[in-house]
Amino acid sequence: NAGVTQTPxxxxxxxxxxxxxxxxxxxxxxxxxxxxxxxxxxLRLIHYSVGEGTTAKGEVPDGYNVSRLKKQNFLLGxxxxxxxxxxxxxxxxxxxxxxTDTQYFGxxxxxxxx
Amino acid sequence: xxxxxxxxSMDCAEGRAAxxxxxxxxxxxxxxVYWYRQIHSQGPQYIIHGLKNNETNEMASLIITEDRKSxxxxxxxxxxxxxxxxxxxxxxxxxxxxxxxxxxTLLAVQP
Numbered sequence: 642n643a644g645v646t647q648t649p650x651x652x653x654x655x656x657x658x659x660x661x662x663x664x665x666x667x668x669x670x671x672x673x674x675x676x677x678x679x680x681x682x683x684l685r686l687i688h689y690s691v692g693e694g695t696t697a698k699g700e701v702p703d704g705y706n707v708s709r710l711k712k713q714n715f716l717l718g719x720x721x722x723x724x725x726x727x728x729x730x731x732x733x734x735x736x737x738x739x740x741t742d743t744q745y746f747g748x749x750x751x752x753x754x755x
Numbered sequence: 756x757x758x759x760x761x762x763x764s765m766d767c768a769e770g771r772a773a774x775x776x777x778x779x780x781x782x783x784x785x786x787x788v789y790w791y792r793q794i795h796s797q798g799p800q801y802i803i804h805g806l807k808n809n810e811t812n813e814m815a816s817l818i819i820t821e822d823r824k825s826x827x828x829x830x831x832x833x834x835x836x837x838x839x840x841x842x843x844x845x846x847x848x849x850x851x852x853x854x855x856x857x858x859x860t861l862l863a864v865q866p
Binding site: 738744749 | 785796797798801804846847848849851852853858859
């Protein structure tokens with residue numbers, strides 16, 4: 642049981658390049674989330690999904706797109722990377738959206754945009 | 756979700772209890788108090804949560820005041836590996852189930 646895994650762990654992009662971050666969970670969770678964390682700050686929600694085939698915007702969705710084609714995977718895409726997207730990206734999952742459903746986080750992807 | 760207030764940093768001697776305070780004076784009746792921690796930029800790790808009653812698990816204890824306006828996370832015997840940023844979050848699941856993270860408390864456990 643690997644929990645939540647993220648690929649890649651590190652990436653450096655040039656401005657304007659595109660990339661996809663992959664999140665996978667093996668806990669059969671319905672809800673999945675993408676957060677970003679900037680230096681010295683807490684995590685902020687980018688997009689989330691309440692089930693296979695569904696996605697929705699969080700607090701800071703601009704510049705990102707997501708897809709949840711399979712229940713276990715949640716992809717985060719950057720179509721044209723900007724230096725402002727330099728951050729650490731965390732994926733999380735939870736069984737459902739109940740108040741008592743704990744979120745489980747992945748190890749993070751550290752992205753630098755030059 | 757209600758906002759929380761935590762001290763930016765605290766020190767604790769190894770082997771002693773670490774008591775981390777959190778104020779959440781605007782908490783609603785159906786919001787839970789959650790604690791997560793983040794060790795050196797790793798993914799946040801769940802510690803404990805509670806609604807009204809005090810809670811204890813293998814990692815920590817959570818003490819919630821009767822009026823629910825504040826709480827304290829207690830690590831009974833802190834070790835160097837407990838050095839981390841601790842986040843207090845008040846949370847009601849809802850449609851998004853999102854967690855709202857503040858800047859947390861950096862707990863430094865000293866040898």
